Amino acid sequence: MVAETIVKIRELTKIYAQGEIQVTALDHITLDIAAGEFLALMGPSGSGKSTLLHIIAGVDRPTSGECLVQGVDVTKLNETQLADWRNQNVGFIFQTFNLIPVLTAAENVELPLLLTQLDRRQRRQQVEMALEVVGLGDRAKHLPRQLSGGQEQRVAIARALVTDPKLIVADEPTGNLDSHSAQEVLTALQSLRRDAGKTIIMVTHDPKAAAFGTRQIHLEKGELSA
Amino acid sequence: MALPLKYNFRNVLVRWRATLATILGIALVVAVYVLVQALAVGLEKSAGNTGDPRNVMIVRKGATAESSSQVSLAQFQTIRYWPQVAHDENGAPLISADVITLISQPRIDGRGEANVSVRGLTPLGRQLRPQVKLVAGRWFTPGQREVAVSEKMARRFTGFHVGDTFHTAGNDLTVVGEFDGGNSAFDSEVWMDADEARSLFDRENYSSLLVRVTGPTAAQELLARVESDKRLPLRAEAEVKYYGDQTATALPIRILGNFLATAMSVGAVFAAMNTMYASVGARTREIGTLRVLGFRRRSVLAGFILEGALLAAIGGVLGCLLSLPLDGYSTGTMSFNSFSETVFEFRITPWLATKGMIFSIVVGVIGSLLPALRASRLPVIAALKSV
Numbered sequence: 001m002v003a004e005t006i007v008k009i010r011e012l013t014k015i016y017a018q019g020e021i022q023v024t025a026l027d028h029i030t031l032d033i034a035a036g037e038f039l040a041l042m043g044p045s046g047s048g049k050s051t052l053l054h055i056i057a058g059v060d061r062p063t064s065g066e067c068l069v070q071g072v073d074v075t076k077l078n079e080t081q082l083a084d085w086r087n088q089n090v091g092f093i094f095q096t097f098n099l100i101p102v103l104t105a106a107e108n109v110e111l112p113l114l115l116t117q118l119d120r121r122q123r124r125q126q127v128e129m130a131l132e133v134v135g136l137g138d139r140a141k142h143l144p145r146q147l148s149g150g151q152e153q154r155v156a157i158a159r160a161l162v163t164d165p166k167l168i169v170a171d172e173p174t175g176n177l178d179s180h181s182a183q184e185v186l187t188a189l190q191s192l193r194r195d196a197g198k199t200i201i202m203v204t205h206d207p208k209a210a211a212f213g214t215r216q217i218h219l220e221k222g223e224l225s226a
Numbered sequence: 227m228a229l230p231l232k233y234n235f236r237n238v239l240v241r242w243r244a245t246l247a248t249i250l251g252i253a254l255v256v257a258v259y260v261l262v263q264a265l266a267v268g269l270e271k272s273a274g275n276t277g278d279p280r281n282v283m284i285v286r287k288g289a290t291a292e293s294s295s296q297v298s299l300a301q302f303q304t305i306r307y308w309p310q311v312a313h314d315e316n317g318a319p320l321i322s323a324d325v326i327t328l329i330s331q332p333r334i335d336g337r338g339e340a341n342v343s344v345r346g347l348t349p350l351g352r353q354l355r356p357q358v359k360l361v362a363g364r365w366f367t368p369g370q371r372e373v374a375v376s377e378k379m380a381r382r383f384t385g386f387h388v389g390d391t392f393h394t395a396g397n398d399l400t401v402v403g404e405f406d407g408g409n410s411a412f413d414s415e416v417w418m419d420a421d422e423a424r425s426l427f428d429r430e431n432y433s434s435l436l437v438r439v440t441g442p443t444a445a446q447e448l449l450a451r452v453e454s455d456k457r458l459p460l461r462a463e464a465e466v467k468y469y470g471d472q473t474a475t476a477l478p479i480r481i482l483g484n485f486l487a488t489a490m491s492v493g494a495v496f497a498a499m500n501t502m503y504a505s506v507g508a509r510t511r512e513i514g515t516l517r518v519l520g521f522r523r524r525s526v527l528a529g530f531i532l533e534g535a536l537l538a539a540i541g542g543v544l545g546c547l548l549s550l551p552l553d554g555y556s557t558g559t560m561s562f563n564s565f566s567e568t569v570f571e572f573r574i575t576p577w578l579a580t581k582g583m584i585f586s587i588v589v590g591v592i593g594s595l596l597p598a599l600r601a602s603r604l605p606v607i608a609a610l611k612s613v
Contacts, residue, residue: 054607057518059518059606059607059610060606060607079522079523080522083517083520083521083522084520086518086519086520087519087520088520092518092519094515094610096511098511098512098514098515098610100233100512100515100516101240101512102232102233102236102237102240103230103232103233103236107230107232111230111516111519112519112520114230115519115520115521159519
């Protein structure tokens with residue numbers, strides 16, 4: 001059976017203006033990502049991999065080209081539509097975890113659910129479930145500073161999957177972790193793909209991390225290489 | 227959907243070192259605002275507490291205060307037999323002809339002298355002012371050089387305690403009693419016999435008449451009769467209204483209070499703005515994260531304004547608490563109507579505290595508006611990359 005294409009990118013270009021100079025971050029990228037893939041996006045610094053990830057996730061806008069995610073051209077959505085779309089369709093994992101320091105693990109995980117129609121009881125159930133999936137059911141009431149780096153990133157994973165999005169994007173998710181914690185996080189991402197059928201796009205420098213993916217692609221100076 | 231309230235509340239608490247100075251600044255502004263307004267409220271309440279709805283005050287036409295009014299003995303004799311005047315159980319008309327004069331008396335704290343109102347009353351004068359109660363000694367005896375002094379004035383001026391004698395108009399007066407005016411304008415007076423006062427201060431006429439009328443209709447009739455009788459160049463009005471109109475003294479205090487509060491609030495707004503800018507700066511990545519998760523610009527804007535308002539509200543509560551110990555504290559000022567010392571109490575009413583809180587929240591909202599706008603307009607990518 002042929003897997004459905006969840007991300008369809010055509011001739012995507014992104015040009016930044018840095019003062020007088022125009023920098024081409026992405027240069028006519030064309031790419032398809034199938035549902036259920038764990039795609040590792042690799043490349044040196046400045047190759048455009050984070051820019052590509054941000055455009056797919058509806059955080060950044062391209063200069064030209066198309067980016068269809070689950071059939072929606074995210075480049076055509078306005079600011080407010082994009083905010084809603086991100087909340088409903090994408091889970092985010094950041095290198096620096098980006099948890100809100102004054103909120104507990106459970107409250108951090110609950111944040112995206114506050115934008116949904118779920119009532120308090122339903123939200124609590126979802127949060128508990130998400131924390132259980134990442135093995136942190138007993139850390140729900142801990143503040144981020146009371147958790148290790150690996151645990152913080154697992155909370156971030158729980159936050160990314162709590163709204164049950166089909167697509168999870170991760171920008172250098174192991175960049176700030178020791179090798180043991182990195183292993184845990186990558187294993188968790190792998191099981192999300194395998195057990196929950198999530199599509200994962202991960203930007204990484206690390207070939208060992210990339211090896212957890214089902215496919216690896218390289219970007220070099222804004223172009224896809226082999 | 228707005229950001230959760232606990233997010234803003236905890237951020238204020240977590241950054242307590244950075245926010246403390248702002249909270250204290252706002253607290254100070256609110257305390258000053260509440261206290262100055264409490265002075266005005268106290269002064270107005272003092273005038274508002276004075277008077278009996280059954281009484282009518284009669285003064286000379288054109289006089290703005292009793293002290294500048296004159297009512298002749300003949301006018302007194304004419305009016306006392308009018309049918310609108312009520313009578314006591316012995317059949318005596320319930321009317322008091324009062325003499326108001328000012329004496330200069332040294333303050334107890336050594337800060338020079340001030341004018342004090344002395345009211346001379348005819349025998350029924352006390353009966354017409356039942357709110358005034360004797361609290362020490364006895365009432366003055368008609369025909370004697372004796373006075374009773376408000377206990378609040380006794381605390382502010384020398385020679386005003388029971389047994390003391392003070393010298394005025396070339397004569398010695400003995401204090402034989404102290405009274406409580408029930409937080410009315412009478413708390414600012416010294417009382418004595420009217421005829422003794424006329425003799426002592428060389429007054430041919432009385433200053434005012436206070437009449438107990440037989441009923442509301444009689445009051446209207448009396449007012450109309452005084453107004454229409456060409457022989458009487460007098461003005462009559464309900465005693466309650468007469469004292470209610472004397473609250474003009476509070477106006478300069480209100481203006482001063484509003485001016486002070488406005489000037490200080492500018493500083494407080496900048497303090498709040500500074501704190502909120504620092505907060506936005508320190509939480510740039512957090513704001514980026516919230517935006518990525520789907521929170522809209524307006525949620526971020528509202529969240530930071532709310533946080534500024536919360537910060538200021540804490541300052542407001544503190545300011546109100548700081549001002550509370552002065553509630554009921556007795557103080558005095560020169561009345562612009564009587565040109566004498568007027569004693570009154572700081573009155574911090576629930577409405578005044580509410581106004582103080584509203585004032586603090588307005589300061590917080592204005593102070594946080596620009597930082598909140600900045601937070602909401604941060605580009606998401608740049609915010610996420612912030613260190």
